[in-house]
Amino acid sequence: KSYYPCLEVDEFWTYVENKSKKYWLIYAYERQSGEIVAYVWGKQDLKTAKGLREKRKHLI
Structure with a gap:
């Protein structure tokens, strides 16, 4: 799908490895299907x- x-x-x-190395996963998804369409x-x-x-940007 190219448009949501x-x-x-x-x-x-x-x-990651120890508590001083905190990392973040952020993702965008479509609620109806549960499809993850972008993440970083x-x-x-x-x-x-x-x-x-x-x-x-190009998905909505």
Whole structure:
């Protein structure tokens, strides 16, 4: 599908190796189908959040 009328965004974070290395997974999905249409994985910062925004721009 190349167009989605409505996408929802969710997130979770986890540690990698030790508690000082916290990483973030943010994803956009279509509620009806549960299809994950875009995601980013990275440090918990604005750069990572903007990465998801860029990936989903063409989907809505």
